[in-house]
Amino acid sequence: MPTPLETFESSLQDVESSVKHTTPQSLEATLKTVIERPAVGVQLPFEECSLADLDVALDPTPRALQTAVCGITTAVLGIATYGTLVLEATPTGSELSSLFPDHHIAVLRATDIVPDMETAFDRLSELVAAGRGDHVLATGPSATADMGSLVYGAHGPRTVTVVLVEE
Amino acid sequence: MDGSRAETAAQIERLLETEGETVSENLTDLNQGRYESVDRLDEYDAYKTRARSIKADAIERLPELIETVSTAVEANGGSVYLADDADDANRYIREVVQEENAETVVKSKSMTTEEIECNEALSADGVSVWETDLGEFVLQVADESPSHIVVPAIHKSRAAIAELFNETFELDEPLETPAELTNFAREHLGAKIRAADVGITGANFIAADTGTIALVTSEGNARKTVAVPDTQITVAGVEKLLPTLSDLQPFVELIGRSGTGQDITSYVSLFTPPVETPPVPFDDPDTPIADGNRDRTFHLVLIDNGRLAVRDDPQLRETLYCIRCSACLNSCANFQHVGGHAFGGETYSGGIATGWEATVEGIDSAATFNDLCTGCTRCVNQCPVNIDIPWINTVVRDRINRSGDADAFSFLVDPLVPDTQPDGLDPQKRFFGSFERVATLASKTAPVSNWLPKLPGVRSVLERTLGIDHRRELPQFKRETLRSWFHSRDGPALDTVRRMAVLYPDCYTNTVHVERGKAAVRVLEALGVAVEMPAIRSSGRAPLSQGMIDTARSHASAVAADLIPLIDDGRDVVVIEPGELAMFRSEYEKLLDGERAEPIATASYDLFEYIYGLLENGGDLTTLEGAAEPVAYHAHCQQRTLGLESYTTAVLERLGFDVIESDVECCGMAGSFGYKSEYYDLSVDVGTALTEQFQTPATSDRTVVASGTSCSDQLDDLLERTPRHPIELLDSHTQNS
Structure with a gap:
C-alpha cells in the first residue's frame, strides 16, 4: 500500500502540478529557486521563512496583484487520492494570490495530507464550524476546453507548484 | 409528412449538417472520460x-x-x-x-x-x-x-x-x-x-x-x-x-x-x-x-x-434530485448527434430536461423535444443519483398525449386502441403503441399485409397519415406464427427435464422474427428444458414507448394474470426480446403493485443469461452448434442497462466463437423511432456510428448478430449483410439449413 504522501505525489503528477520537497529550515532557500517576480503572497506559518525577505509583496495593491506573475500561499490540506489542495480564502487575501498570478506556489505541510475526500470533508466541516468558511479545493492549474481543446491557464493560474514541507 | 413533422425533420436535418459533427466529436471525449473516470472510483455505486x-x-x-x-x-x-x-x-x-x-x-x-x-x-x-x-x-x-x-x-x-x-x-x-x-x-x-x-x-x-x-x-x-x-x-x-x-x-x-x-x-x-x-x-x-x-x-x-409544485408530483419529483452533471445528455445517442438545440427546451437540454422544462416552463416546452428520448435507458446507469430519466420522459409523454386535440386521422387508428387512451393522442403514437394488434392482424392476413404497402401510393399515404417514413423497410409478417409452429409440431421427448420454462412469445418473435424463436425452442430443448408457449399478452413496451401508460398498465396486468400462475407452478420465464425483458425486470415495478411485479422480475431471464445458467449448472455444451464463423455482435441498449449483454458474448465464446462487440450507445432504431418520418434522418445518422464499427477491416467479414428486433432491423437496412439473432448460431437446425 502506498502511503498518503506517495499517493498524493503521484496524483499531483496526474494533474499537471510539480512538487518540491523541503524542510522548515530550507523552505526559504527552496522557495528562492521557484519564485518568479513580481510576486505576491501571504505570510507563511513558518518562523524560519520570511516572504518579505524574498521580495514578495504581502500586502499588495490591486496593481501589484494584477502585474504579479507568481503567488505564494499555504494550503491547509492536501487530498492524496486526487492531488487536491485545500486553499483557505483568508482576510489577508490568500485567495487573490493563489488565483491572479500565472504561477501559484502552494506550501503544504506533509502532515496535512489526508488520504481521501471523506477525511478532507471531516476536516472541512470542523473548519467551517469554527468560522473558517471559505475554501477552494484546487486540483491542478485552471483549465478550459471551451475553445476547441484543453488549455491550461483559463482565468486562473497556468502552472502550480506544491512545496511539501517535511519535518 | 404533415406540417409539424416536416418542421421537426427540417430542424433535425439542419442541425445534423451544422452542429451535429462538432457536438458528436466533443461528446465522444466527455463520454470516454466518464467511462474511464467512473471506472477508477471503487466506491462509485456506493456513492x-x-x-x-x-x-x-x-x-x-x-x-x-x-x-x-x-x-x-x-x-x-x-x-x-x-x-x-x-x-x-x-x-x-x-x-x-x-x-x-x-x-x-x-x-x-x-x-x-x-x-x-x-x-x-x-x-x-x-x-x-x-x-x-x-x-x-x-x-x-x-x-x-x-x-x-x-x-x-x-x-x-x-x-x-x-x-x-x-x-x-x-x-x-x-x-x-x-x-x-x-x-x-x-x-x-x-x-x-x-x-x-x-x-x-x-x-x-x-x-x-x-x-x-x-x-x-x-x-x-x-x-x-x-x-x-x-x-x-x-x-x-x-x-x-x-x-x-x-x-x-x-x-x-x-x-x-x-x-x-x-x-x-x-x-x-x-x-x-x-x-x-x-x-x-x-x-x-x-x-x-x-x-x-x-x-x-x-x-x-x-x-x-x-x-415546490413538482416536489408534490410523485411522478416527476425525482427531477429535483438532478445535479445537472450532464451524464444523461452525453450518454444519449440522439443527443450526441443533434445536441441541445434540438434535444432541449427553453433552457435545459438532454434526457432530464424533459423533467426540468415541465417543471419550470410547462408541458409545451417539454413537448418540443420529448420524442427524442427513445427510452433506450443508456442514461439510467450513468445518472449519479439513479434517476429513472426514461420514466420521467414517458410520464411527460403521457401528459402531452392527454393535452392534444383529436387529429383528423384518428379514425384510422381508433379501432386499434382501447378507450383508455385520450382522444388527443397523435395517430402515429396510437399506431405504434398498438403494435400487438397491428402484428396480429398483419400476420393473419400475410402475405397480403406484406405486399399491400408495396402497391403504388400506399407508402405515401402511410407517411402522410401516420408519419411512417417511406424509406424504411416494413417488417415482413409471417402467416405461420411461432406459436402456431410450436403447437403444430411434435416436440422432442426429453430424457431428463432439467428446467421447465415458458418461452415468452413476444409479438416481434411471434409474427416477424419467427426463426429466432424456433431456434430458441430447439436450443433450450437440447439443453433439457421443457418449453411451453402459452398465449400471453404483449408486455406493453410498445404503448409505453409512446407514452400510453394506461394501455401499458393493462398489458402488464394481463401478462401478470397469465404468468404468475405458471411461475407459481415452477416455470421460469425466458425472454428473447430485451426490451420486453426490461419491462418485466424494471418497468413493471412502476406499472404493477409489488406483489405482482416482484415474482415476474425474479422469474424472468434473458435467453442467453438462461443458457449461461444452464451451462454453468452442468448443461451439455456438445448438444449445441459450435464455432463456424467469427462474429460481430451488437447488444441491445436495455440489455446493457440490465448488465445482461455479457452473457451472450460469454456463451458464444464458450462455444468457440470469436466475438467482437460494438460499443456504441444505441443502434438508432429504438423501436418505432426510426420508422417515424421526422426522425428517420437522425435514426440513420445514429445507426451509421454502429455500422461503421462493423465495416472495419477487423469486422467487415464477420457474421453480424444482434439481440434486439430494432437493432436487427436497423442493421438490416444499413448493412449489406443480413443480421441474425445469436441464438441461431447455436441451433444446428438453422445452421445446417
Whole structure:
C-alpha cells in the first residue's frame, strides 16, 4: 500500500502540478529557486521563512496583484487520492494570490495530507464550524476546453507548484 | 409528412449538417472520460446510492432546509430571498443591482440564471452584464443559446469561435489556436471583472446548515467573480440545498466524473458568504487591498419557479434530485448527434430536461423535444443519483398525449386502441403503441399485409397519415406464427427435464422474427428444458414507448394474470426480446403493485443469461452448434442497462466463437423511432456510428448478430449483410439449413 504522501505525489503528477520537497529550515532557500517576480503572497506559518525577505509583496495593491506573475500561499490540506489542495480564502487575501498570478506556489505541510475526500470533508466541516468558511479545493492549474481543446491557464493560474514541507 | 413533422425533420436535418459533427466529436471525449473516470472510483455505486439518499432526504425536508439556510446565511450577515418565479427573482436581483449603483455585473456560469433570463432583465435596465465562463462568453458574443447544460458552446468548433472573435472584435492579428482564443477571452473578460460592481454566481450545491455555496468549475472565473466585487448575488434553485456540509462529499466525488469525465474539476469552491477575501477595488489601484473597505454584501436568491409544485408530483419529483452533471445528455445517442438545440427546451437540454422544462416552463416546452428520448435507458446507469430519466420522459409523454386535440386521422387508428387512451393522442403514437394488434392482424392476413404497402401510393399515404417514413423497410409478417409452429409440431421427448420454462412469445418473435424463436425452442430443448408457449399478452413496451401508460398498465396486468400462475407452478420465464425483458425486470415495478411485479422480475431471464445458467449448472455444451464463423455482435441498449449483454458474448465464446462487440450507445432504431418520418434522418445518422464499427477491416467479414428486433432491423437496412439473432448460431437446425 502506498502511503498518503506517495499517493498524493503521484496524483499531483496526474494533474499537471510539480512538487518540491523541503524542510522548515530550507523552505526559504527552496522557495528562492521557484519564485518568479513580481510576486505576491501571504505570510507563511513558518518562523524560519520570511516572504518579505524574498521580495514578495504581502500586502499588495490591486496593481501589484494584477502585474504579479507568481503567488505564494499555504494550503491547509492536501487530498492524496486526487492531488487536491485545500486553499483557505483568508482576510489577508490568500485567495487573490493563489488565483491572479500565472504561477501559484502552494506550501503544504506533509502532515496535512489526508488520504481521501471523506477525511478532507471531516476536516472541512470542523473548519467551517469554527468560522473558517471559505475554501477552494484546487486540483491542478485552471483549465478550459471551451475553445476547441484543453488549455491550461483559463482565468486562473497556468502552472502550480506544491512545496511539501517535511519535518 | 404533415406540417409539424416536416418542421421537426427540417430542424433535425439542419442541425445534423451544422452542429451535429462538432457536438458528436466533443461528446465522444466527455463520454470516454466518464467511462474511464467512473471506472477508477471503487466506491462509485456506493456513492451513487448515498448521493441519491441524501437528495431524497433533502427534497423531502426542503421547506425545513429553506428555513435552515435562511437562518445560517443571515447569521453570517447575508440576505436570503425566496423567489416564487422568474419575474420575482429578477425584480429582486434588479433592485440589489440598482441599490449598488452597479454599471457592470459579471457572472459565472449558471443555468438557473438562463432559466429566469436574468441577463435580459438586467440589460433592460442599462446594466452591462458579462458572462465570464469562456463557453458562455462565446455564446454571448454569438448571441446564441447553450446547446449543453455544462459545456454550453459544445456545438462550436475552434474554427467557428476563431471566426466569431476575429470578426466581432476586428482583430488585426487573427486568433487561431485554442490557447490564443483562451488568452484573448481571459484578457477581455479580465477587464470586465476588474470593473465589476456586482458578481452573480449560480450554485451547484448549498449546505443548509452552514450556508456554504459549492461551485464546481475549472476556469477560475467563478472564484474571481466572487473575490473582486464587494457584492455577490448567488442564484440557485431551491433543490440545490443539502442538509449539511459533509453531505457534499459524495457529490464532489461524482459530479466531475459524471459530467466532463474528470475525477474532479480544477476548482470546487466552498464559500460561506460574505466571503473573507477582501474585495479588490481596481479603480483605486495603488492602495493596498487589505487597507480598503472590507464590507461585503451577499444575497442568496432561491428560486421556486415550479419546483415546490413538482416536489408534490410523485411522478416527476425525482427531477429535483438532478445535479445537472450532464451524464444523461452525453450518454444519449440522439443527443450526441443533434445536441441541445434540438434535444432541449427553453433552457435545459438532454434526457432530464424533459423533467426540468415541465417543471419550470410547462408541458409545451417539454413537448418540443420529448420524442427524442427513445427510452433506450443508456442514461439510467450513468445518472449519479439513479434517476429513472426514461420514466420521467414517458410520464411527460403521457401528459402531452392527454393535452392534444383529436387529429383528423384518428379514425384510422381508433379501432386499434382501447378507450383508455385520450382522444388527443397523435395517430402515429396510437399506431405504434398498438403494435400487438397491428402484428396480429398483419400476420393473419400475410402475405397480403406484406405486399399491400408495396402497391403504388400506399407508402405515401402511410407517411402522410401516420408519419411512417417511406424509406424504411416494413417488417415482413409471417402467416405461420411461432406459436402456431410450436403447437403444430411434435416436440422432442426429453430424457431428463432439467428446467421447465415458458418461452415468452413476444409479438416481434411471434409474427416477424419467427426463426429466432424456433431456434430458441430447439436450443433450450437440447439443453433439457421443457418449453411451453402459452398465449400471453404483449408486455406493453410498445404503448409505453409512446407514452400510453394506461394501455401499458393493462398489458402488464394481463401478462401478470397469465404468468404468475405458471411461475407459481415452477416455470421460469425466458425472454428473447430485451426490451420486453426490461419491462418485466424494471418497468413493471412502476406499472404493477409489488406483489405482482416482484415474482415476474425474479422469474424472468434473458435467453442467453438462461443458457449461461444452464451451462454453468452442468448443461451439455456438445448438444449445441459450435464455432463456424467469427462474429460481430451488437447488444441491445436495455440489455446493457440490465448488465445482461455479457452473457451472450460469454456463451458464444464458450462455444468457440470469436466475438467482437460494438460499443456504441444505441443502434438508432429504438423501436418505432426510426420508422417515424421526422426522425428517420437522425435514426440513420445514429445507426451509421454502429455500422461503421462493423465495416472495419477487423469486422467487415464477420457474421453480424444482434439481440434486439430494432437493432436487427436497423442493421438490416444499413448493412449489406443480413443480421441474425445469436441464438441461431447455436441451433444446428438453422445452421445446417
